[in-house]
Amino acid sequence: MPRTARDVVFVDGVRTPFGKAGPKGIYHETRADDLVIKCIRELLRRNPNLDPAKIDEVAIAATTQIGDQGLTLGRTAGMLAGLPQTVPGMSIDRMCAGAMTAVTTVAGGVAFGAYDVALAGGVEHMGRHPMGEGVDPNPRFVSEKLVDDSALVMGMTAENLHDRFPQLTKERADAFAVRSQEKAAKAYADGKIQADLVPISVRRTTPEGGELGWGLVTADEPMRPGTTMEGLANLKTPFRPHGRVTPGNASGLNDGATASLIASEDAARELGLPIRMRLVSYAYVGVEPEVMGYGPIPATEKALAKAGLTIDDIGLFELNEAYAVQVLALLDHYGIADDDPRVNQYGGAIAFGHPLASSGVRLMTQLARQFEEQPHVRYGMTSMCVGLGMGGTVIWENPHFDGGSK
């Protein structure tokens, strides 16, 4: 049977506000699956043209797939969100790139013709499920020295990346972090973020977090507007004495969920769904686990090569700020300035937080907004580093492109 790959588009994306993990965090008493469910329902409300029965797949990512993040979340969340029972679902895991992988996986299905419309998203409740909960690494990793001891501690891999690129100093990382907070505060002030947030009701029954009872969360909790270089200078370096990685130039431990609608371009047009981005190419690449933050560089190389593009064709970047150094490594690699205005225009994970498997769709949702605002840009990319030494990059085309400079 002759086949033609179909164009895949990003229709819409939403997320919960992100919270700080832990007993004082906004989501301490909120289930992870409920965060996903509310994102799915918001997508359906925002896209009333979409008959839920037409959704061919629900792919939901989580790194720690146990408890309220287990039980094949894509299926259970779909059922609990009120999707028809004919809509199937699955769970996805590529750690930090979970939601990104959910998107590229269903995108593959769309391109192949297996799906017309799919839901893809992710969740991580790092308060309920701390990193590494229940893991059982094979002892051969150690006995055969397959990875360095530091490979499973992400902060240590970031210190290792500083070692590899001595020019990426703590000062550059801190300066990047200050700008991330500034850009995020400005994006909030300009109303760029709120439109894609799903309000979440949260309950509190223990007093350490504040007033008791039900409340409503409408903004990201981790943000620290007004962060200064001085303020960051004296923070502890928890991963290495006299190291460079601090809570100030890294993303935190967070709770949150995202969801997006992915469709074939034809189906989107037929159903009257918005077309916010067109998928150009994607790639995941493995690197040494102890410098996992290097991953986005070869991933980007590969994705650009597949698209027949060069880095100069990319007009907007949404790079996940797991650690400032890891973004700087990519920018340095391509000779892009630390404060290049094309990069993370709304700020990044250092300000908003990084609930592991949910973040990929946040990058896409923000890039989609930027495409709308900047029709002179033709291509943008979302990229992130992934635990155990991986990187993932997805390149998108702006459907609003007006033939301008790039």
Added chain:
Amino acid sequence: MSTAELLKGAAELFPGEVVTQAHVRHFDLPKGAGTFALITLDNGLDHTKPTTFGPRSLANLSAAIDQVEAEARDGKITGVGVTGKPFIFAVGADLKGVELLARHEDALAIGKGGHDVFKRLSSLAVPTFAYYNGAAMGGGVEVGLHCTYRTVSKAIPAFSLPEVFLGLVPGWGGCTLLPNLIGADRAVSVIIENSLSQNKQLRGKQVFELGIADALFEGADFLEQSLLWTASVLSGETEVSRPEVDRGEAWDRAVERGRFVADSKVHGAAPAAYRALEIISAAKNGDLAAGFDAEDKALADLIMGGELRSGIYAFNLVQKRAKRPAGAPDRSLARPVTKVGVVGAGLMASQLALLFLRRLEVPVVLTDIDQERIDKGVGYVHGEIDKLLAKGRIGQDKANRLKASVTGSLNKAAAFGDADFVIEAVFEEMGVKQQVFAEVEAVVPAHTILATNTSSLSVSEMASKLKHPERVVGFHFFNPVAILPLLEIVRGELTDDAALATAFGVAKKLKKTAVLVKDAPAFVVNRILTRFMGEIQNVIDEGTPVAVAEKAVEPLGLPMSPLVLLELVGPAIGLHVSETLNRAFPDRFTVSPNLAAVVKAGKRGFYVYDSGKPELDPEVAALLKQGDVVLTEEQVRDRVLDAVAQEIGLMLDEGVVAEAQDIDLCLITGAGWPFHLGGITPYLDREGVSERAAGRRFLAPGVASVPA
């Protein structure tokens, strides 16, 4: 007296209150609708312990309202909401506290305390919103009625004003506010009709359709959507419009309809519905303050009355005692029941087969003496399953499973060789039943329980000829088996704990209210009903006109008159039971020659219904041979109630049941005797009948009565 003082005084009377907190939490609403204060009602326990309002709880809510009142006045907030913990909004007044009230003034304080707190929600400087997120009953519903707006979750399973059902009126604003919100007719449906229809619950969608709530949202993100809606109401984007309430004749017609409903359910015997209707009627002029005063008064009067105490007592019997049967052995002794045998394939046996099949979902096999009867029995069960399928009560898969699980056999050994529980429903004669049990015992495994559905024969005697009499229990159902909840479980002299525990385990799976009774003639319900009917029959035989005898017990508010009940049971069965009891207790149980004549004439009852109303059948009238002692209604009532009280006293002396509470539980669940009588013993105590006829009260003072 200030609200705080009032509630402090009430709190001292109720030291055991489970206290509900009223947490106030502030946050910014979306759409720039300002800072909102949300009150969460939460007793700190999970959803199995619903949130209630006792005096300390009301004081907590009052303090929360103090706080938001000041914030609203100072312009710090733009709105106030009230919601509940997960799955529960609030289920109203704490009845345990109501039971403790002994003085009219304290009862009045409860009503006034609730009003004083709740009504402030309607007079803040900002709009107020109730979000019915979960079960809402009584005072829980009412706290929301005082708010400016309400939303309700599609997922809520229970929403009601059950006060009239218990013997109260919705007295924290319900009687006054609800008709003013949704009109008198709908209010009558909620307050009177639903309440008197076994406390029927509304679902979220109905709450919205009735106009009680202004918006309906799905459960998955109910609070989020409610708060977004709130923001749009506050910002003026959404305008809430409600239909105009008809304050004309429709209001009066609604109240009339309510009276008709009340009459048909309680026959004037319980005051609550009528008091509620008076307040609804007066609420027509929209004077809320006067309505609230009337509610306070009605509440206090009813709290100090016996009907409410009986109602709460009955409610607790059905809700609590029914779930933990007095005297039942440890449930760990129960054996698994994976296959059930039914001896007999007649109508009763077929109904039992259907019940066991549906509830236990294990193979059920019927036996009888010829194939035709068996086919008829199995056919009956299949037919009933088809009806359930047609009504959508079960799916095709379930229907297939159930039909495949019911079979019939002429061969008891093949049928019962691997049955764990065999029940017989053959002809009500000792010799026949003994023989059946002997045949069954010969073919069943050692662990099999043998149950008898006898209504009047001795279980011990039935078991006496068996090798293992310890495995026999009485399993006395009530007709209609599918509807009446009661199951009298009879312990024979030699019945062992394992058999009894298994019987209780099966009863629970059958969703029956099981009561342990001693192996005494006719057990509980039939003995009391037969004594009751026998005394009615006696006064008729002695010369009192049938109509007078029937009317004499009308003020009790029983579900039907004695002779209509006799018709339902069947005169022949009634006669048979009276003969059995006459043999056991000849001095108290008579066999009416008139009833015998009616049965002999083949009549199915005393009445004909040609005119649409029951009228004495002239053919029956011609059969009656009456004496010349004509009693008044009051004299008849005294005689009948004295007889019932005497019999109950003797039954308690004999140890037929553990306590008077079990007698009442049996009468409520097996004979449909009403809540406002508390079954019957609270009423007999209250009216002094027990003292007169049995020489003592049946219940301690304060149990189902106002404490001293």
